[in-house]
Amino acid sequence: MADVPWLSMLLALPLVGALTTACVRRAPWAQRLALASAGLTLLCSLCIVALFDSGDDGFQFIEQAAWIPGLNVSYLVGVDGLSVLFLPATALLFTAAIVAGWRSQGNAEAAGVAPGVHFALLFVLEAATLGVFCALDSLLFFFCWESTLAPIYFLVSLWGRGAGRQSAAVRYFLVMLAGGVPLLFGLLAAAFGQGGAGAPVFDLPSLLATPLPEAVQMLVFLLLLVGFGVKVPLVSLHTWLPSIALGAPAAVTALLVGLKLGAYGLIRFAIPLAPLAARELHWLLAGLGTLAMLYGSVAALAQSNLRGVLAYASLAHVGLVLLGLASFSVSALQGALLQLLNFSLAAGGGFLILSFLQRRSGSTDAAQLGQLFGRWPLLSAFFLLFGLAGIGLPGTSGFPGELLIIVAALHDHTGAGLAALFATVVGAAAFLAPYRAAFFGSGSASAKAQSESDPLADLLPRELAIALVFAALVLIVGVYPMPWLELLRPAAEAWVAGLAGL
């Protein structure tokens, strides 16, 4: 089994899916092909997790091929304990997004776009996202990173919602493109930073083996922090998030918010490449995290649209993750990674449920909704569960990560830890208050009229299947987090040792 190129297979499957679905002219066939392709990718990612040797703290499934030999750039992929769980999470989210967006061709169909294009774009995005998690060559990583932009732009601007979709797509594209510049320069600085006349070094294992000079580290760290910070997002670079959450099709929002590429980039590249600078600037990381946490949870209070609430709540969550990273300890890193995986489930599941809600009531604005619990109890119950996972109720997947991070933060940044405790209270209010308004509240006439004109039952079978899978994972991880944490442990220990050894 060892010589099967699992990761290349994983990256190739969605691309094959993209090619085939793009060629298909008839909608039903495109749907079947898309489902099969997404299912195969998910299966492949699960195989990788099953074959993964959890005792090994290094990279596994490594594949290398020359790509641009003149620049010493190679196609180098591999996974370790930090990244391996993101593969099935990505594949699962994409499968769910494809199933959820089954018939939502919407306004693009009127514009004459072939039915398969929607799926093809999703598959390109999936391949690029998986590439981000697998890439061990910094230029390959950057290539995958930027390749996510084009499909997102088209998905948002063609299948988005409302008049704001075009501007949301443009804004996202420009902001991310601008963020790509410091990112590229940071990666280049790391590649050329070794000094000497040798060829630039782009592959991560050898970059990690030879630490950079301290001045270069500072430059690399700050550039990468800004570059990844746009995607994380850090406060003041975050306004693309609510506008995307409101404008993008729900499935795409679930992907963008559920997969925290920015935080992953910090864990994989920014901090290990510049360990001295990261240790020196730990207060900056912790401060930015605290700011994002407080800002997000307070701003979520003033949102009336459930999508906006989830967007700002995810800003608060990622702030907590940053705070955990700033501790540079094994348990905090485990907590941060578990929290990132929890987003994929909680935020992804939440946005998917909201897409079901949007289809039924035509709105996700709490001010226009109300009394939904009586009409669609299952939908309401699942949304509640995902929201509770977001606020970290014990028994859901949000709790272990939050506990680990807060305990570590209380030790290393006591003030920030106290702020995190405050944010847990506000965060609970920020979720439950709009939940109450939308699902229990009195509601207004417009939503009722709309729903009467298009009466849909409570969750359809395929929607129920998605919700059940996500809910089961939320509960399983929450009730018994030990195996997942142990899977992360060796790589996390190696990560921390790499920082401390300097």
Next chain:
Amino acid sequence: MNAGEFLPAACAALAATSQAVWLVPLLPLLAAGAIGCRMLLRPQGDAAEPATASLASGSALAALVALIVFDLAAIGGCAPQHVLAGDWLRIGPVPVRLSFLLDAYSLPAATLVTLISTLTLRFSATYLHREAGFHRFHCGLALFLAGMLLIALAGNAVLTFVGWEIAGFSSWLLIGYAWQRPVATGNALLVFLTNRVGDAGFLLAIGLAVWSVGTLEWAWLDGDGTMATVTARLLAVGFVVAALVKSAQVPFTPWIARALEGPTPSSAVFYGSLMVHAGVFLLCRMQELLVQVPDLLALIAIAGLLSALYGTLCALVQSDVKSALVFSTVAQVGLMFLLCGLGQFALAAGWSAAHAGWRAYQFLLAPAFMHLVPHPAPPVPGWLAGRMWLYTATLQRFWIEALAHSLLTRPTLALGRDVRAFDERFIDPLVGAPRVDDHSPSGAADDLIRGHGLAGSALFAFANRLQRWESRLLMSGEDSALVRQLQRIVHYADTVETLLEQPRYLMLMVMATFVVIL
């Protein structure tokens, strides 16, 4: 087999069964899960009710039987004090075990909790017959039982915390039982959030325990006698806040009066008898730690005394049965806190058990009270009615809630609105994005392209500057642009200053200073 052989063998068997104590909280949890799964199929009608009811009360009964066996084992001296059932997770070097304590506090508390819950579940099967939320109610109550059993039996702080939050969440579920009524859901939200404040205290204590004591097991949490008083005080404060909130002691009392919106059986078990005593139980659980910090004990005693007075006074002026009962509960629990503060933990625990039993009975009887009591309720006593200020204060429940509202809730909400406005008016234009609703006056139609945001505007300003510089070579003139710029800056400074004068920003700055200092 004679008695001499039989007893040790039975004892060993009992000890072996005691290892399965993890089953006790798990059973109601599974029942709640099973009822939840049943609700996926949307059961309807009378026929669906018995299965749900028997799932819930069956699990409670099984837990009760198991607990009685453990009680017998403990009385016979066979049960192990500390049962381990594997690791749950690991915080750095400190493992969080699935450990359970079977001692003189936990076993009676767990048995009492299960007994009262079993009876209440039986009662509600009839009481809620043909109610729309029959299944939801049983699910919530089973969840609550699981949480309470975790609190009672848990051997370490994290497991207790899990039970603590599960109990809080199930109280949210049941207060909002009549979800169509805005009052009920609003109260549910308030209660959950107040409880969440206590939970934050609990988390703080957990974090401090990991780093200062290096263990989370209750048995060793009091340290080895070498802990500095400061550390012990910090550690205990978090737990004490959590206990004060859960037991609705001053100054966290208002939530409990709001919590009575749920169906009567749930009010009975949550606020009448079981959950409200969880704080007393927590204090007893950590008494070894508390006795190291005398000043905190004094604080507990004062809080208890104040709550006792508060509860008594407020109970006198209530006009409905449930409110009067709940305030007198607060008063009684306050007295238990007073006892704890005086160091009489065993007495407080015994009192709470007796009180729990009696109060559950009273609450369950409350709906029929008017029926049972022929004469009207006694009027407010003269000494209270005569003092107008005291009477008003009592009626207003000493304005605690209004105070919390204007000091905490309103500023936080206002801050949320400010942050939103900040995003929309400041960061959005700064980052710049072509918005659909962008009708800025400068947007003349003949502009081919237009700069947005900081980067775009800077580029445009640069281009304009270049152009102006070029034209100034040709002609020079009076330029008041600088003056205008200065005026604009002054205007901004004024705005910032007026914002800073508002108390919430002042508070925020103080908090930020604290965060930075710490």
